[in-house]
Amino acid sequence: MTSPALLPTRDRPRRTPASRAGEKLHPVNEGRLAFWLIIPSILLLTLVIGYPVVQGIWRSFFADSIDGPLEFVGFGNYAQALWGRYSKEFWAAFNVTWFFTITTVVLETLIGMAMALFMNRAFRGRGLMRASVLVPWAIPTAVAAVMWRWAFDPRGIVNHVLGTTITWTGMEWSSKVAIIVADTWKTAPFVALLILAGLQIIPDEVYEAAAMDGAGPWKRFWHITLPMVRPSLLVAVLFRMLDALRMYDLPAIFTNGANDTTTLSILVVRASLGNLQPGYGGALSTITFAVIFLAAFLFVRLLGANVVPKERS
Amino acid sequence: MTTAPVRDSRPAMTAHRWAGQIQFWVGLVLIAFFCLAPFYWMAVSSLKSPETIFDNRLLPQDPSATNYLAVFGADNDFSLALRNSLIVAGSVTVLSLIVGVIASYALARLKFRLKSVVLGLFLATSMFPGVAILSPMFQLFADWGWINTYQAMIIPDVSFTLPLGVWILTGFFVAMPWELEEAARVDGCTAGEAFRKVLLPLAVPGVFTTAILVFIAAWNEFMIANSMTQTPSAQPVTVAIAKFTGVSQFDQPFGTQMAAGVVVTVPLVIIVLIFQRRIISGLTSGSSR
Numbered sequence: 001m002t003s004p005a006l007l008p009t010r011d012r013p014r015r016t017p018a019s020r021a022g023e024k025l026h027p028v029n030e031g032r033l034a035f036w037l038i039i040p041s042i043l044l045l046t047l048v049i050g051y052p053v054v055q056g057i058w059r060s061f062f063a064d065s066i067d068g069p070l071e072f073v074g075f076g077n078y079a080q081a082l083w084g085r086y087s088k089e090f091w092a093a094f095n096v097t098w099f100f101t102i103t104t105v106v107l108e109t110l111i112g113m114a115m116a117l118f119m120n121r122a123f124r125g126r127g128l129m130r131a132s133v134l135v136p137w138a139i140p141t142a143v144a145a146v147m148w149r150w151a152f153d154p155r156g157i158v159n160h161v162l163g164t165t166i167t168w169t170g171m172e173w174s175s176k177v178a179i180i181v182a183d184t185w186k187t188a189p190f191v192a193l194l195i196l197a198g199l200q201i202i203p204d205e206v207y208e209a210a211a212m213d214g215a216g217p218w219k220r221f222w223h224i225t226l227p228m229v230r231p232s233l234l235v236a237v238l239f240r241m242l243d244a245l246r247m248y249d250l251p252a253i254f255t256n257g258a259n260d261t262t263t264l265s266i267l268v269v270r271a272s273l274g275n276l277q278p279g280y281g282g283a284l285s286t287i288t289f290a291v292i293f294l295a296a297f298l299f300v301r302l303l304g305a306n307v308v309p310k311e312r313s
Numbered sequence: 314m315t316t317a318p319v320r321d322s323r324p325a326m327t328a329h330r331w332a333g334q335i336q337f338w339v340g341l342v343l344i345a346f347f348c349l350a351p352f353y354w355m356a357v358s359s360l361k362s363p364e365t366i367f368d369n370r371l372l373p374q375d376p377s378a379t380n381y382l383a384v385f386g387a388d389n390d391f392s393l394a395l396r397n398s399l400i401v402a403g404s405v406t407v408l409s410l411i412v413g414v415i416a417s418y419a420l421a422r423l424k425f426r427l428k429s430v431v432l433g434l435f436l437a438t439s440m441f442p443g444v445a446i447l448s449p450m451f452q453l454f455a456d457w458g459w460i461n462t463y464q465a466m467i468i469p470d471v472s473f474t475l476p477l478g479v480w481i482l483t484g485f486f487v488a489m490p491w492e493l494e495e496a497a498r499v500d501g502c503t504a505g506e507a508f509r510k511v512l513l514p515l516a517v518p519g520v521f522t523t524a525i526l527v528f529i530a531a532w533n534e535f536m537i538a539n540s541m542t543q544t545p546s547a548q549p550v551t552v553a554i555a556k557f558t559g560v561s562q563f564d565q566p567f568g569t570q571m572a573a574g575v576v577v578t579v580p581l582v583i584i585v586l587i588f589q590r591r592i593i594s595g596l597t598s599g600s601s602r
Contacts, residue, residue, distance in 0.1 A: 037423070040412050049472055052446035056448060132344075139574075
C-alpha cells in the first residue's frame with residue numbers, strides 16, 4: 001500500500017488541488033487532493049472521539065471531589081476498580097460482559113451458520129426470505145428489548161408456551177437467559193447474512209467435484225465449506241464480539257443492570273453520569289476500551305482475521 | 314424477487330431427493346418463524362385491548378385501536394418523538410454522507426502515503442465503545458447548554474456512523490468502472506470534474522445503499538440519545554419507547570409499547586422489503602472480499 005505519492009506538507013508552496021486541464025495528474029497533486037478530501041473526516045473523528053477519549057483518560061487520574069481544585073491521584077481510580085473499593089462490582093460487570101459475549105457469539109455463529117447453509121440455494125421466494133431475515137436486524141434494539149420484556153413477562157407468551165410461571169426478570173439466571181435470547185434473535189440473522197455472502201463465492205464446481213469423489217455432506221462441509229468460508233466467518237465473529245463487549249441497550253432496558261446483568265458499558269454510564277464520578281468513570285471507560293482493544297488485537301493476531309478490504313487495482 | 318431456476322429440476326425425483334426437499338423447506342419455514350414470530354407477536358399484542366392483552370391468543374379476539382390512540386395521545390406524545398428521530402437521523406445521514414463520500418473517494422482511488430493508517434483509523438473508531446466518550450462529551454455539552462438539543466445527538470452519531478459509511482463507500486468505489494474516469498481525464502476534465510460529472514452519477518447506487526444503512530443506524534441509536542436528552546422535547550423514539558409509563562410503577566403499558574414498537578418498526582420493515590438486495594450488499598461489503 002506504500003506508494004511514491006507524498007502527502008502535502010505545510011511548507012510546500014500551495015497550488016490548487018486540481019491539476020490543469022489535459023495535464024496528467026501528478027502523484028504530488030494526487031496526494032494533495034487526497035489530503036484535502038480526507039482531512040474533514042479526520043478532524044471530525046479527532047474532535048468527537050479523540051478529544052473525549054484523551055479528556056476521559058486525563059480525568060481518570062484525578063479524584064472525584066465535589067469542589068475545590070482537582071486532586072491528582074495517579075492510578076488511584078484504576079486501583080479502586082481493579083482491587084479496591086469498587087472491585088466487586090467491577091469484576092462482576094467484567095465477568096457478566098464476557099459471559100454474554102461468549103454465549104451470544106457462540107449461539108449466533110451456530111444459528112447463523114445453519115441459516116446461511118439453508119439459504120445458500122437458489123429457490124423461489126429467496127428475496128422474500130432474505131427480507132424476513134433482515135427484519136430482526138432492522139428493529140431498533142430498544143424496541144426489541146421492550147418487545148422481549150413483554151414476551152418474558154410472568155403472564156407473557158414465553159411462560160404460556162413453556163407452561164411455566166417464571167418471573168424472568170426477577171432472578172439472575174433467568175434475566176441472563178432472557179437477554180441472551182433477545183440478543184441472539186436480534187443478531188443471529190445478521191451473522192447469517194455475513195456468512196451467506198462468504199458461502200456464495202464458493203463455486204458449485206468444487207462441491208460437484210467432491211461429490212463425484214464420494215464425499216458425503218458432512219465431509220463436504222468440514223473440508224470445503226468451512227475452510228472456504230473461514231475469512232467471512234472470522235470477520236463476522238470479530239464484529240459480533242466487539243459489539244457484544246460493549247452491550248448496553250438490551251440489559252439497560254431489560255433489567256437496568258439488576259440481577260447481575262450490569263455490563264461494563266452500563267457500569268461506566270452509571271458511574272460517570274448517574275453517580276457523577278467522572279474520575280472513576282473515566283478509569284472504568286479506559287479499562288473497557290483497553291479490554292475491547294486487547295480482545296480485537298488478540299483475535300486478529302491469533303486467528304488471522306483479515307478485516308482490511310483488499311485493493312483490487 | 315429472484316425467479317432463478319431451482320437447482321434440482323430433474324423430472325424423476327427419487328424418494329431420497331424428496332426427503333431432502335422437505336427437509337430444506339422445513340428449514341426455511343423454521344428460519345422465517347425464528348425471524349418473524351416475535352415481530353408478529355408484537356403486532357398482535359398491539360391490537361389487543363388492555364383487558365385482553367394477557368389472554369395470549371395468537372389472534373386478537375376483538376382488534377382494537379386503543380393502544381394506537383394511546384401512543385399518540387396526550388400522555389405519551391409519540392408524534393414529537395417521531396419528529397425528533399426523523400430530524401436527528403436525517404441530519405446524521407446527510408452530514409455523514411457528505412464527509413464520507415469525499416474521504417472514500419480518496420481512499421478508493423487516490424494514491425497517497427499513510428493510506429493504510431487512515432483505513433486502520435476508520436476501522437478502529439468503528440469498533441470503539443461508545444461509553445468511552447460519553448462522559449467527557451456529556452460534560453462538554455452540559456457546559457455549552459447543549460443537553461436536550463439535536464446537535465448533542467447528531468454530532469456523536471455522525472462520528473459513529475462515519476466509519477461504517479466510509480467502509481461501505483470505499484468498497485463500492487473500488488469496484489466502480491474507473492476506466493470512465495480516465496476517459497474523462499483524457500477528454501480534458503480535471504480530477505474534480507471527472508468526479509462530479511462522470512463518477513458521482515455512477516456512484517449513486519452505492520451512496521444510496523450507504524444512506525439507508527446510516528439512517529437505520531442513527532434511527533436505532535439509544536445510548537447517546539438516552540444520556541443527552543432529559544425531557545420529551547428532544548427524545549427520539551428509541552428513548553421515548555423505553556420510558557413509556559403506565560398508571561403505576563408495576564403496571565407496564567405493554568399494549569401501548571407494542572403499538573409504538575410497530576409504528577417505529579413498520580417503516581424499517583418496508584425499507585427492508587424494498588431494498589433488501591442493496592442493504593445486504595452494503596452490509597456484506599468488506600467482509601466477503
